Amino acid sequence: MTHGAEATTPSTHLVRRLNAERVLQEVWDGEPVTASALMAATGLARSTVLALCRELTDRGWLVELDDARAAGAYTKGRPALRYAFRPDAALVVGVDAGQHRVSAAVADLHGRVVAEESVHLDPGSDAAARRASVLDAVGVAVARAGRTDREVVAAVLGVPAPVGTTGVPAGERNPFWALMNPGLEDLFADRGWDTVVENDANLAAVAEAEHGDGAAAYAALLVGERFGAGIVLDGTLRRGPRGAIGEMRILDLVEGVGRSDGLGALARDEARRRLDAGRAAGSVLADVPRDRLDAEHVLAAAGAGDAVAGEVVDGLADRLARVCAVLSGLLDLDRVIVTGAMAPALGPVVERARALLPDHLHDPSVEVVVSDLGPDVVRTGAVRLAVEHVRSRALDRDLPAEG
Amino acid sequence: MTHGAEATTPSTHLVRRLNAERVLQEVWDGEPVTASALMAATGLARSTVLALCRELTDRGWLVELDDARAAGAYTKGRPALRYAFRPDAALVVGVDAGQHRVSAAVADLHGRVVAEESVHLDPGSDAAARRASVLDAVGVAVARAGRTDREVVAAVLGVPAPVGTTGVPAGERNPFWALMNPGLEDLFADRGWDTVVENDANLAAVAEAEHGDGAAAYAALLVGERFGAGIVLDGTLRRGPRGAIGEMRILDLVEGVGRSDGLGALARDEARRRLDAGRAAGSVLADVPRDRLDAEHVLAAAGAGDAVAGEVVDGLADRLARVCAVLSGLLDLDRVIVTGAMAPALGPVVERARALLPDHLHDPSVEVVVSDLGPDVVRTGAVRLAVEHVRSRALDRDLPAEG
DNA sequence: GCAGTAAATTCTAGTGCTAGATTTTCTCCG
DNA sequence: CGGAGAAAATCTAGCACTAGAATTTACTGC
Numbered sequence: 001m002t003h004g005a006e007a008t009t010p011s012t013h014l015v016r017r018l019n020a021e022r023v024l025q026e027v028w029d030g031e032p033v034t035a036s037a038l039m040a041a042t043g044l045a046r047s048t049v050l051a052l053c054r055e056l057t058d059r060g061w062l063v064e065l066d067d068a069r070a071a072g073a074y075t076k077g078r079p080a081l082r083y084a085f086r087p088d089a090a091l092v093v094g095v096d097a098g099q100h101r102v103s104a105a106v107a108d109l110h111g112r113v114v115a116e117e118s119v120h121l122d123p124g125s126d127a128a129a130r131r132a133s134v135l136d137a138v139g140v141a142v143a144r145a146g147r148t149d150r151e152v153v154a155a156v157l158g159v160p161a162p163v164g165t166t167g168v169p170a171g172e173r174n175p176f177w178a179l180m181n182p183g184l185e186d187l188f189a190d191r192g193w194d195t196v197v198e199n200d201a202n203l204a205a206v207a208e209a210e211h212g213d214g215a216a217a218y219a220a221l222l223v224g225e226r227f228g229a230g231i232v233l234d235g236t237l238r239r240g241p242r243g244a245i246g247e248m249r250i251l252d253l254v255e256g257v258g259r260s261d262g263l264g265a266l267a268r269d270e271a272r273r274r275l276d277a278g279r280a281a282g283s284v285l286a287d288v289p290r291d292r293l294d295a296e297h298v299l300a301a302a303g304a305g306d307a308v309a310g311e312v313v314d315g316l317a318d319r320l321a322r323v324c325a326v327l328s329g330l331l332d333l334d335r336v337i338v339t340g341a342m343a344p345a346l347g348p349v350v351e352r353a354r355a356l357l358p359d360h361l362h363d364p365s366v367e368v369v370v371s372d373l374g375p376d377v378v379r380t381g382a383v384r385l386a387v388e389h390v391r392s393r394a395l396d397r398d399l400p401a402e403g
Numbered sequence: 404m405t406h407g408a409e410a411t412t413p414s415t416h417l418v419r420r421l422n423a424e425r426v427l428q429e430v431w432d433g434e435p436v437t438a439s440a441l442m443a444a445t446g447l448a449r450s451t452v453l454a455l456c457r458e459l460t461d462r463g464w465l466v467e468l469d470d471a472r473a474a475g476a477y478t479k480g481r482p483a484l485r486y487a488f489r490p491d492a493a494l495v496v497g498v499d500a501g502q503h504r505v506s507a508a509v510a511d512l513h514g515r516v517v518a519e520e521s522v523h524l525d526p527g528s529d530a531a532a533r534r535a536s537v538l539d540a541v542g543v544a545v546a547r548a549g550r551t552d553r554e555v556v557a558a559v560l561g562v563p564a565p566v567g568t569t570g571v572p573a574g575e576r577n578p579f580w581a582l583m584n585p586g587l588e589d590l591f592a593d594r595g596w597d598t599v600v601e602n603d604a605n606l607a608a609v610a611e612a613e614h615g616d617g618a619a620a621y622a623a624l625l626v627g628e629r630f631g632a633g634i635v636l637d638g639t640l641r642r643g644p645r646g647a648i649g650e651m652r653i654l655d656l657v658e659g660v661g662r663s664d665g666l667g668a669l670a671r672d673e674a675r676r677r678l679d680a681g682r683a684a685g686s687v688l689a690d691v692p693r694d695r696l697d698a699e700h701v702l703a704a705a706g707a708g709d710a711v712a713g714e715v716v717d718g719l720a721d722r723l724a725r726v727c728a729v730l731s732g733l734l735d736l737d738r739v740i741v742t743g744a745m746a747p748a749l750g751p752v753v754e755r756a757r758a759l760l761p762d763h764l765h766d767p768s769v770e771v772v773v774s775d776l777g778p779d780v781v782r783t784g785a786v787r788l789a790v791e792h793v794r795s796r797a798l799d800r801d802l803p804a805e806g
Numbered sequence: 807g808c809a810g811t812a813a814a815t816t817c818t819a820g821t822g823c824t825a826g827a828t829t830t831t832c833t834c835c836g
Numbered sequence: 837c838g839g840a841g842a843a844a845a846t847c848t849a850g851c852a853c854t855a856g857a858a859t860t861t862a863c864t865g866c
Contacts, residue, residue: 010446076811078862240734325656326729415854450823479833480844
């Protein structure tokens with residue numbers, strides 16, 4: 001069961017690495033910090049903290065500020081050295097390489113987006129075109145930030161396909177997945193960036209981590225064209241050997257769901273079905289050209305009290321409730337976070353789904369909420385993961401030369 | 404995402420503890436070992452290994468054998484000290500406190516069962532009766548082993564109810580669960596045993612761990628009266644905040660399953676339904692008194708070619724396939740291990756279910772197998788967990804006085 | 807300006823670990 | 837019997853960490 005630690009690194013280095021990471025984590029997001037504060041936060045002895053800070057300063061991650069008392073809330077005693085993280089020490093790139101759209105962001109080590117660029121992409125584009133679009137979007141974003149490639153140290157790319165570590169690669173099992181991840185991990189090899197490709201729902205889960213209020217078990221549910229879930233258990237994102245944890249094709253087997261289409265696809269199809277069947281007389285939906293009709297119209301109409309749209313929305317809520325029930329029933333989740341481009345409009349649907357949960361769950365302790373991260377969750381998660389990647393390897397890396 | 408380590412223990416003690424555990428783990432199951440072998444296995448320096456062995460010897464976990472060269476395969480050089488684990492240094496108790504039956508085992512630190520006792524239990528028994536039965540079975544087993552309570556250091560009790568760590572206790576949410584776990588964690592407090600109560604399916608998963616061929620993602624599926632799964636992801640048993648990971652009430656929502664009854668219950672009910680409907684003419688099942696008819700009869704009859712029984716078995720296979728599909732589709736499992744008292748008879752059902760998997764799974768990389776641990780899996784898992792519990796706390800504990 | 811006090815830093819001794827040099831304890835072989 | 841050779845154990849120096857003593861730096865009140 002307990003698979004034991006890596007066991008190759010001599011214990012002493014391991015501890016050093018761990019301590020450095022803990023100090024860095026403490027300093028990373030916040031205000032300048034004194035050694036005493038770090039001692040309290042990490043539980044390390046003063047000498048240890050000071051030695052680590054010195055090393056991290058030498059390596060360029062921290063700066064020593066000497067306005068010691070200036071900002072400190074105390075007046076007595078010897079003024080402390082203060083160390084501050086340098087968020088501009090390096091840049092990271094986060095990309096949402098979706099089916100229809102590639103969105104790239106350049107961010108500092110706080111995860112603050114400095115510049116971005118998104119390009120539309122024909123869903124039918126071939127592998128070469130997809131790669132080119134990603135390169136293009138990233139190139140524009142970096143240029144727009146007024147920075148150079150050499151300042152970037154890591155890139156994370158989100159794709160709508162499972163990304164596994166063992167067994168047959170996803171791309172060889174499914175041509176769609178091959179297309180969605182056309183060798184992206186090598187895309188920036190020549191620039192020396194650490195590049196990680198990750199499933200989009202998993203990145204959404206990473207993005208929601210800080211909004212999880214420390215919930216140790218939750219799912220980030222992408223609900224647009226297809227369902228997809230990024231699943232965090234015991235505080236850590238779970239991927240599975242083939243990267244397929246949270247793949248939701250299995251919804252085909254769930255009663256009242258029956259297929260794995262997302263809420264967006266479902267809203268569109270159900271509305272059209274009603275129109276086609278002539279059951280939308282008097283509905284504002286009948287005024288929208290059939291080809292243009294999509295989820296947004298339906299949600300808006302339902303909000304305005306349209307009966308036909310309301311029916312469709314009820315259907316969405318029912319489906320969402322069942323999906324949440326299956327996920328949380330099996331995985332004992334504290335929370336399901338509904339997210340993706342559609343999420344901001346889904347408040348009423350989620351509210352209704354919440355009310356339906358007790359029909360399916362014996363003990364509905366799960367909390368279903370709408371993400372407040374907006375439409376760029378995946379990209380946000382990519383940036384966040386890139387930042388974590390850099391942080392966890394801080395001691396291995398020399399910072400890029402300035403400017 | 405990364406929730407950080409415990410961060411209270413000073414780093415240096417942490418390392419010591421980790422190293423001790425690694426050494427202990429290496430010695431635990433096997434033959435006498437030399438320091439050199441431990442160095443190779445753990446990657447620690449010679450001085451470190453020797454110091455640890457000395458301490459573990461002082462504390463009574465190991466003995467130093469000086470028949471140095473006698474057993475060693477080499478003839479040259481200075482003969483090495485050899486250390487051997489003392490499996491009799493203490494005893495553990497493992498209990499399967501099921502709905503109908505309580506089965507207790509006393510085992511040594513290798514997990515070898517020294518004595519056992521099981522008692523039948525009326526499913527309607529109240530909390531006091533259940534507690535008494537457990538105490539009774541354990542008492543008899545210890546006596547039968549010819550040992551005393553003082554030699555036992557840990558007990559693990561498996562119950563057919565979720566065992567959580569946060570939120571409302573399972574017992575307060577469901578009276579059945581309250582009955583199944585009637586305050587068992589305090590049962591041996593007066594004897595000073597470390598007592599752990601754990602869900603039965605989770606214990607089955609623990610028991611299957613060594614048979615998992617190192618599979619990092621698998622489920623142990625109890626299939627008797629109700630379905631229940633113990634789920635191992637990334638090499639570690641996942642419990643969930645409320646201990647409800649792998650709870651399968653949610654099967655109500657799966658098409659073609661529709662309720663969470665296990666294969667045993669299903670076989671019985673389906674066979675009776677056919678009898679009642681008069682559709683069992685010519686079947687050997689018609690010869691069995693209706694009240695006595697159960698899964699065993701059905702499986703045996705199907706094995707002998709009985710058509711009606713065959714129909715029922717097909718139904719079981721269909722259901723099992725769907726359950727495996729849901730579990731592995733959502734959790735990216737390498738393996739589902741069908742286990743429990745019925746498992747040995749389920750070979751043909753599993754075989755058929757395996758053939759049905761591709762109907763439900765896009766990429767059926769999961770391997771469905773029958774456990775070969777026999778009917779006492781849960782108790783075996785309980786013993787195993789108790790042993791692991793003792794091992795992981797070896798340095799904290801003084802061994803009980805002998806005899 | 808000088809004690810008194812507070813809060814930081816620096817210093818010191820001690821522990822666990824590592825790596826490598828040295829010593830011990832064997833067998834083998836002339 | 838007395839090396840040569842091999843493998844283990846022991847010794848030594850050095851590093852990371854801890855805990856606590858000593859020291860530094862600054863403000864406060866007299």
